[in-house]
Amino acid sequence: METEIPGALKVLLSRGVSKSVILSACRIAAKKGITPVEYLVRNGLVSPEAIYSAYAEHCGVPFLPKRSFRPRTINDRPIQMGEFEHGPMLVSVSDGKPVYVVAPDYEQFDMVRDHLRRNPDFAAQVRIAEPSALRFAATVMNSPASDLECRFPDLSAKPTSGGRTWPVFLAAFTAAICVITVPVLFWFYLLAVLVAVACLVSGLARLISVWTTWLDPLDFRLPGRFHKSDICWPRYSVLVPLYREAAVVRELLRALRQIDYPVSRLQILLLVETDDSETLAALRGEPLDRHMDILVVPRGWPKTKPRALSYGLDAATGDYVTVFDAEDRPAPDQLKKAALMFVLAPDDLACIQARLSIDNSHDGFFSRQFALEYACLFDQLLPWFYRNGLPFPLGGTSNHFRKSALDRVGGWDRHNVTEDADLGVRLARFGYRLAVLASSTYEEAPVRFSTWFAQRARWYKGWLQTICVHMRAPAELVKDLGIVPVAALAAVFVGSLFLIALHPVFLLLLTGYATGVMDLPWQDGPAGRVFLVIGAAAAAIGYLGAAVAAWAAAARRRIKPRYADLLAVPVYWVFTGFAFYRALWEFFRAPYHWNKTEHGQAKRRFRSSSIVRRRRRNVR
Numbered sequence: 001m002e003t004e005i006p007g008a009l010k011v012l013l014s015r016g017v018s019k020s021v022i023l024s025a026c027r028i029a030a031k032k033g034i035t036p037v038e039y040l041v042r043n044g045l046v047s048p049e050a051i052y053s054a055y056a057e058h059c060g061v062p063f064l065p066k067r068s069f070r071p072r073t074i075n076d077r078p079i080q081m082g083e084f085e086h087g088p089m090l091v092s093v094s095d096g097k098p099v100y101v102v103a104p105d106y107e108q109f110d111m112v113r114d115h116l117r118r119n120p121d122f123a124a125q126v127r128i129a130e131p132s133a134l135r136f137a138a139t140v141m142n143s144p145a146s147d148l149e150c151r152f153p154d155l156s157a158k159p160t161s162g163g164r165t166w167p168v169f170l171a172a173f174t175a176a177i178c179v180i181t182v183p184v185l186f187w188f189y190l191l192a193v194l195v196a197v198a199c200l201v202s203g204l205a206r207l208i209s210v211w212t213t214w215l216d217p218l219d220f221r222l223p224g225r226f227h228k229s230d231i232c233w234p235r236y237s238v239l240v241p242l243y244r245e246a247a248v249v250r251e252l253l254r255a256l257r258q259i260d261y262p263v264s265r266l267q268i269l270l271l272v273e274t275d276d277s278e279t280l281a282a283l284r285g286e287p288l289d290r291h292m293d294i295l296v297v298p299r300g301w302p303k304t305k306p307r308a309l310s311y312g313l314d315a316a317t318g319d320y321v322t323v324f325d326a327e328d329r330p331a332p333d334q335l336k337k338a339a340l341m342f343v344l345a346p347d348d349l350a351c352i353q354a355r356l357s358i359d360n361s362h363d364g365f366f367s368r369q370f371a372l373e374y375a376c377l378f379d380q381l382l383p384w385f386y387r388n389g390l391p392f393p394l395g396g397t398s399n400h401f402r403k404s405a406l407d408r409v410g411g412w413d414r415h416n417v418t419e420d421a422d423l424g425v426r427l428a429r430f431g432y433r434l435a436v437l438a439s440s441t442y443e444e445a446p447v448r449f450s451t452w453f454a455q456r457a458r459w460y461k462g463w464l465q466t467i468c469v470h471m472r473a474p475a476e477l478v479k480d481l482g483i484v485p486v487a488a489l490a491a492v493f494v495g496s497l498f499l500i501a502l503h504p505v506f507l508l509l510l511t512g513y514a515t516g517v518m519d520l521p522w523q524d525g526p527a528g529r530v531f532l533v534i535g536a537a538a539a540a541i542g543y544l545g546a547a548v549a550a551w552a553a554a555a556r557r558r559i560k561p562r563y564a565d566l567l568a569v570p571v572y573w574v575f576t577g578f579a580f581y582r583a584l585w586e587f588f589r590a591p592y593h594w595n596k597t598e599h600g601q602a603k604r605r606f607r608s609s610s611i612v613r614r615r616r617r618n619v620r
Helices: 007-014 019-032 036-042 048-059 106-118 131-139 144-151 166-181 184-213 246-257 277-284 305-315 334-344 365-387 403-408 419-429 449-470 474-481 483-515 526-556 563-567 569-589 609-618
Strands: 089-094 097-102 126-128 236-242 266-273 292-297 320-323 349-358 399-402 433-443
Touching: 007 019, 007 048, 019 036, 036 048, 036 106, 048 106, 048 126, 089 131, 097 131, 144 305, 184 365, 184 483, 184 526, 236 246, 236 305, 236 334, 246 277, 266 277, 266 305, 277 292, 292 305, 305 403, 305 419, 320 334, 320 403, 334 349, 334 399, 334 433, 349 365, 349 403, 349 419, 365 433, 365 449, 365 526, 365 563, 365 569, 399 403, 419 433, 419 449, 419 474, 419 483, 449 483, 449 569, 474 483, 483 569, 526 563, 526 569, 563 569
Parallel strands: 097 126, 236 266, 236 320, 266 292, 349 433
Antiparallel strands: 089 097, 320 399, 349 399
């Protein structure tokens, strides 16, 4: 009489496993006193994943592969019953009912299958996985902040043992050989050419962005019908990461209460670190509206803003998610504008970046230059990228996300200290589009040099991390984005950092040459003079483009630019160069350290809602 094949093994038979192998396993397993499934796995004839996948199909429930699920946790501890590797483990809640993952022993296959068949309602709440998947989920994926590095380790700034670092080693080896074998004069000429080209491209890009975005509205008004109470708006979650922000809590809550969105569809999560007792006490000392909740982020490493945001994303209930910082004063109708834009756009629109504007530009040299810089970036450059369908680095706040897209790409990278720049590139690599919203959020610029310097160093360090992450596999980057988008991103990241790094050196050499202190190593003759003229012209176009862009952006923002501000731009760039040198040092010594930006230093902020509204009416 032919040995009967168990149900789960029949599924393997339909998937191409030899019938003779299965029958042999059944006969030998019976002699050894084990199950046929266990025999197949022990002898490497079938993988555990294939066995549990076939078993799930036999039971009529979904199968979850490794890295595809994360347990629900309390203080980063999984919520599960039973044994460690077998579950049940709570992974989600669907329509008010919990969803569990189980990985029964081979001996329990028939018992679990019979139980599921007798209880079809309960079976709808069950998923099956292999034991190693539950073990991995419980020990590695037990934190919302670990989502990216577990699912897409090659896209996380966390070092990976299997990461493809050959481009870095190849570049370093090639550079070492070239430095040894090529004359110094050649490198000087090459460096001068690269600086000239970078200045020329940067200046022309800024001029083009001014020309093409001059008539774009900085803000627009929603028609009156969108303020009616009978509209069913989508659910929206606002994440507000806070750390040592007790001084601005009251003003923050005032700004959040001015958001014009139905409170029944709005969730505001105030994210506070466990050790930040002052901010937590300040929040608990203020009356919170019913749609506002405090979420205490468990202790963990690294202590960064994206790590806190990951916990906020895990608790978010909205269809759309946005991020506001402690000092932000968003336009009251910004959420409605973003929601409307999402509803009218295709599903591949993942993020809408609102325009950030500085409202304390008169507090000093750095706040004034910071305001000009923000106006150029958010009112000219990013809209130009959006118009041309190109990806761009996001701002750290007032970026509105489609939550489903954010979940799909793994959320924020807790190891990247400029998480917004990385996320803009990663969304594009997954096939999503970015947009710019004609709505402003007012922010406070750093007033003290130390605050500005630490913040800027953190930004550049994050840019370096982003470059290293996405250049682990250059061919895949080009495949995901295309040549033109990659070239545009390279101009933003690599080109900007290149100019920033060389600007202090270039200005020093230029000053020395102009004062006669040093001679530049040009070859005598017409060729050397032509080379010098071309380099000087390219640098002049770069500075002119920056000055024109700053003047135009400031004029649109009613900042009233002064000639002294424009002439001081090269001086400001010297300080940015020094910030880059610090970023480079921190990149190797403290890559995940978060330089906290202190808020509440402004001498005079446009905090009054009437003043802010009056400024918005004047900006078109």
